[in-house]
Amino acid sequence: MEFTVIDYSIFALLLVLSLAIGLFYALSGDRQRTVQEFLLASRNMGCFPLALSLLASFQSAVAILGAPAEIYHFGTEYWFLGCSYFLGLLIPAHIFIPIFYRLGITSTYEYLELRFNKTVRIFGTVTFIFQMVIYMGVVLYAPALALNAVTGFDLWSAVLTIGLVCTLYTTLGGLKAVIWTDVFQTLVMFAGQLAVIVVGAQRVGGMARVWHVAEQEGKISGIDLDPDPFKRHTFWTLAVGGVFMMLSLYGVNQAQVQRYLSARSELEAKLSCYAVFPCQQIVLCLSCLTGLVMFVYDREHPLAPTQGPISSDQLVLYFVMDVLQDLPGLPGLFIACLFSGSLSTISSAFNSLATVTMEDLIRPYFPGLSESRATLFSKLLAMGYGLLCLGMAYVSSMLGPVLQAAISIFGMVGGPLLGLFCLGMFFPCANSTGAVMGLLAGLAMAFWVGIGSLLSSTGAAGGSSLPNSTAVPPAGNLTTILATTLLTPTPAPQSPTGLQKFYSLSYMWYSAHNSTTVILVGLLVSLLTGPTPPAALDSRTVYPVLPRLLCCLPHKYQQWLCCGLGIPVQDDNHEDTTVKSKDLANGLTPPRPRQQKEEEGQGYIRAVTAPAYALEETAF
Template structure:
């Protein structure tokens, strides 16, 4: 067994990561507007360019769990997982051209404000509470899991690492707001790339070069072909990864508050869309680096893994063992990889703090205190970020007591992503969906998600046959928190189950698709039974007219009944003139568009509202 220990240089590099992250927060706390308004603290004053936003989008859910999990998955199961990259195309194009325009043009701060505009306050509150529940559980796991792996392999103080990461995150998020979070994400993304690349280069060199690595992986059966098996109960196939992965990407990059908040911080809608495009090659690089590290691990150990020899207790500790083994004679590089590992944790947790503070303030507090002064609202948002930081430390302690229940906590997180995606899709794509259908559909989706998730855990625990070693502990990642969480639910099994046991063995990659579809189907049925929403009652700008395009072959009278006639496109009268239509409530409860800056009593210059879910004009600048 390799002797694992940190040198002084390793500790210095790790400490520099924490100091620089804190320094970025302090810089933005005492520069610019000094975070004196909620717009600056929560949305970076809508002033960010596409490159830092893109790197922040990437870093937000490229967690430490993923850095540990993907190489372990490749080592154990082969390169089939790499085909997940095919899902990134639609998984990023759809948010770029559907979700971002809708959210950006409505001038939202919280994604769940959309649910209020479309379905009312009850649905918004349910969505917000669901998101808070999801994120609070995940924060503690993301903080505790890498600290536990580091402690097990290197003897690095467990709670010292937890406290350092938790407190540093809390400090720079509370002081510097979203702008500090985004720029620390940029710094941490660079550290992640450099750390992983250093391990791959050194490891491949020691194995005899990448050609030798590839040959050993081929001889060991780790280079997978294209598996076109359509069976949704197979853990990883091309269709499972390529199609199921699209829904998982949408749950993250389409409707998750942490990502939506970054889109909304962009200077223009065009830059928000460009940031989504720029994530695509970055995601491919991240996935490729994880796969290459897994292959280099296999080239070093073959079938004689550290886990098999008892050097580590679980598969997710193998990566750290491998890093310490490969870099043991190169002081500073182990510290660089640990900095890479904890950069993933820092970026994920700080994003969680900021997004949780935003939805709590905007969705749960401000509606009941509409006259709250800006200074007090800003102070409250900082207090909320600080409070969630302390909650994160508490959740890390609870995670330490969970033991085997830790996987259940990750699973609970993953069960929520699909239903939330479903309720947003129900609102954007189906104009006749009503609030009763949305609420019923969301509850049905959550029930279905927990039924399958908990059922799969119970059935696996009760199985008498042992599971084959295909990485039951490591958590591979798509860059999507839902994927990260649900990977712990489903593992390959030796026997073919029947009945409900078969149902519980559904691949984790189909969970978001299955649960979001449940929300849409139940929501549409209930809406039709309880009285579909009429065209005149749909809030302008909340429906994307996809049905009008897909059902072009129907006569117009039928499309009108389905609320999918071609919407109007209001444009400024003069070139370059800025105009933004803002929804506001009339005394009768209906919602109408007004130009930003006009009072509700002022007459709008817009033409009469013929179709209530109009295209709001495209702005090139704010």
């Protein structure tokens, strides 16, 4: 199984075109001379490139290798994860995007300072940096290692080439280059996966036969409505637990929020989020079909018959090289597809890390920093994180079994960060002390369950991997790229009890479990230390979700739920405005807007009401 000249040419073409896009944006427009252009693409992107970039950002090579292997081993039950995409994208579009976009921020963690204080912002930023630094090395090294084991493709040549090309176009072209290379790389990913499915199905007699054989062998799964949260995959685990994972990714992750903020209007940002839904469904279906075709093909043409046991991440590559070996160029197309996943995810990581470092850790302490120097530092930060990524890939190669824990640790961070943002947005009474203590409690719980389950299963199974950690990441889901996709699936331990039972919690519930811990601890500490006074709260940073959900309650109860902040009502023209709860309790009605002022270039109209009332911004 070796590459031909045509295969190498197609792979090289991917790298050259990606680099060319970076050079184009480095030499066009304002030539990345301002922070707004470099980090936010001048806030002028349309919904189509944003949607494909949002999809590509976490459609990593690990997901391309892992999802079909999940279907191959366990059947199509994993497809029910697609049910979580609806709420997982609808909630960000209607809650998170409006709040972030209207605040005009650059870093997601600026929100935490506006809602709480600078300390909470720093805690959130440091947690995110820790998460992404671990992620970068693994997502670069893992597919290169699998490729080397199957095809003999030189390991460190692949790592260095991908890392350096990605660093160059991210540093030179900024977010515009990252977004447009994501678009190109997404198309390559689709083409590579479709080629494998079409050729593989044709080799075994067509897709109808693939489905028939898979159904006979029990690979077409029904709906498992078992509510047991300790069962690895059920409908509820995937469809409900998956919502929290999607929210941690598409709701509050800097890499995705930065794309929303680069849209030319709030409406474009929302539309890009809507457009991700069908794209995610297509990606999930392609993964399922690849896994089914691979299963049927393996029955008739055993993969790697002379080899010993192969790991899940290598299984897809053995299949691809076997199916496409007689078609020069197609193996190269799939490898280009594989490394397109790595390029898109790593470049997103570089850009988002440079953004939070500049906006959260440098600019607040150097307010006099000129625009040109800030832009230069942002580029140097992107380059520095690129070199750090190569270093982390080398560290990953030296860790051995500890690599399993490293990937799991990355997955443990998404849930607590989601909980921190939800605490601020949905609970006006939460204060900064509660936010910090809630985040620390959520991280402690995440590490306890994650590491405890890994050690527990290793001891119980003589070094075998944790069943929950073998879960393959859903297409586009950062928080589950994590849980040791490099490992071969193993049976779950029999009848765990006590802490063993606690440690066997399905990995799909980790995000929900950890974010709930943050909210509960944060609320408890906030109530004990004194809720945030309404006068000290910026009304733009909260979304009164409970009054909206319980709109049939009397106004005095809605007032209590809003903690005196103000609740949304409608005026005679059915336009939303905001009234202070104390005024509503006194029987006052909201005034009509008496002045409208269009703010140039911002894409919204701000309705300015009487001074005693809040400002309401309504998107076009």
